[in-house]
Amino acid sequence: MNRDKPYTQLHMVWPPHRLDTPPAVQMPPGYFLRTYQPGDEPSFYAVMELAGFTGWDDEKLQPWLARVLPEGWFLAIHAQSGKIVATAMATHNATELHPFGGELGWVAGDPAHAGRGLGLAVCAAVTARFLAAGYRHIYLKTDDWRLPALKTYLKLGYVPFLFAPGIAERWHAICAQLDWPHTPDVWPRSWAE
Template identity: 40%
Template sequence: MTERKQPLYMLFPESLLSYPPEVSVPQGYLLRPYRDEDASALTTLLAEEGWNLEEAKFLDFLNHCLPDGLFVVVERESGTLVATGSALHNPQGGHFRFPFGGSIGYVVVHPDHRGKKLGELVSAVALRRLIRGGYRTIWTGMEDHRLPAIKTYLKLRFVPFLYAPEMEERWHHVHIQLNLPSRTQEWAQELQQKKPPQNQEAFHV
């Protein structure tokens, strides 16, 4: 049986907290906070990405979202909910704990609406909400094959977190696939060699 890999993690450098990304909503779309009446459409959208949240887990997810920290994008013409992203109070990441950590999670764009920077939009507003909430450690996690998501976070100036010896090689491979240069020494310097202590399993995003 193949051992499951630890996720790839990325952190937003504390030196950039005063410089949140600009947010621009593409024409034809509306960005707004989640409302209770969105529950059915949101769970359907999440399920298309493989996140089948039963009622209890969905409520647990909502409880981790910051107030006004769950965002949806609606196509104006049809009124269809087509993208989402969230700012989560989430100090735990995999096998370690971040002090007062917040994460960006459950970023999904409907396949019919990809290529319009909606993933970047909801990630950016979630990042801005975490910064506004006073979070100093902001992270996100994903699997190696989620190249579009990784490219989005790199564009938002997140930095790969080299928390284990094999991470340098894995990130190097990711950057080859993205046709981008690896900068492992610079990443470590930007994050000042953060190494959180061991802890229990996380609330996964």
């Protein structure tokens, strides 16, 4: 990817035909899922740092807290240590591209606990929360190089959103790397599809 050109993040959407089908939330043995509690912030910042999202502090968190749905910030907890090891937020984040949009955001995990399905679990919980709240436009933004995250989103049921020129070609390369079917003819280009 040429980093000299303006970069547009990829978007994925929860398909309209699955709006009545919330994903199952399955936690692996030794972990449990809960929502945010005051005091979780330092552990959350540590997980964000471990996942490569630097600079998280109270000031950066504040605007996101205002957008998180009630009981919409999910945390995977390692039972033995009590530590937060994965996180995802259900945020009301309507945009012109995603009217009345619910954004699955700030998905992160501790690499020491990778490969256990924790990212899938927190993302499934966020998606189910949006569906329970009646959201019809559920989306996420991500990057081409986040291959493990992309595979998680695809496995969960999200589909690429081909909202701009060149996006289908980028997905062609991603699908080849992930050994995932490249089916742009069935991927939406707008919410009207």
